[in-house]
Amino acid sequence: MSVLIAIPARYASTRYPGKPLADLRGATGKSQSLIERSWRAAMAVQGVDRVVVATDDDRIRYAAETFGAEVVMTSPDCANGTERCAEAHAALGGGFEIVVNLQGDAPLTPHWFVEDLIAGLRAAPEADIATPVLRCDGAALNSLLSDRKAGRVGGTTAVFDRAHKALYFSKEVVPFTSKTYLEAEPTPVFHHVGVYAYRPDALAAYPTWPVGPLEGLEGLEQLRFMENGRGVLCVEVEARGRQFWELNNPQDVPKLEAMMAEMGLE
Structure with missing residues (x-):
């Protein structure tokens, strides 16, 4: 099955304007922009x-073409990355059997997360979209809880049924647990990894649906699929010793740089 990866990137982020061009310093001291690391x-x-790279901004286009990326220009009216991926796929003439949305704020996404995601969607013909989830250890859960306590929107969490069909996604930490976990101890909380694999018919339909109440409240684009009865498959992935975090706020830059230093990532 033919696979396209689109990296949606916009300059006018509400929480972090210019985020795709933010520099991140790796273990060797070398700096690269967020969009280059994601590419x-x-x-x-x-x-x-x-x-x-799918963008509506010439600054991002110029930066991406400078490091060798192919760029598809999209409308500034795209409400989120899924709409931008739909527009990019259409602009390329369609024809791909799976379209992957690797958001431009997740440069630490290991390649096997995406490979397992693609394999999971291929194996689940009833699913219209698939997305990875990573079981939190105590350290990751405490980081999520600290962000919420400080009033910051950190990572997203996911809950799903026994067949791994998504039940809900939230920027709150769900499910609630009153237990205190050791740093390396597995927890019942799953961190949603912001990558998606879509079947093209579901992706093409997505921009035609209105924003539903849950998407409007949470600001999570994947909820639009669920609010329109489309099956979302949660694919559990393994960290294999790698740390993972998205760049959601300016305060996340030193966190990601520390992770890259610890893992020896250039």
Whole structure:
């Protein structure tokens, strides 16, 4: 099945304007922009036919073309990354059997997260969209809880049924647990990894649906699929010793840089 990875990137982020061009320093002291690191993460995924950066901003286009990325210009009216991926896929003439949305704020996404995601969607013909989830250890859960206590929107959490069909996604930490966990202890909370694999018919339909109440409240684009009765598959992935975090706020820059230093990532 032919696979396209689209990396949606916009300059006018509410929480972090200019985020795709923010520099992150790796273990060797070398700085690269967030969008370049996200593109390099996409290029490391096996079994992908094409990788593009989808943006509406000439500053991002120029930066991406400078480091060698293919760019698809999209409308500034796209409400989120899913709509931008839908527009990019259409602009390329369609034809891909799976479209992956690797959001431009997740440069630490290991290639096997995306490879396992693609394999999971291929194996689940009843699913319209698939997304990875990572079981939190005590340290990751405490980081999520600290963000919420400080009034910051950190990572998103997911709950799903026994068949791994999504029940809900939230920027709150769900499910609630009153237990205190050791740093390396597994917890019942799953961190949603902001990557999506779509079947093209569901992706094309997405921009035609109005924003529902849950998407409006949470600000989570994947809830629009659920509010329109489309099945969302949660694919559990393994960290394999890698740390993972998205860049959601300016305060996340030193956190990501510390993670890259600890893992020896250039």
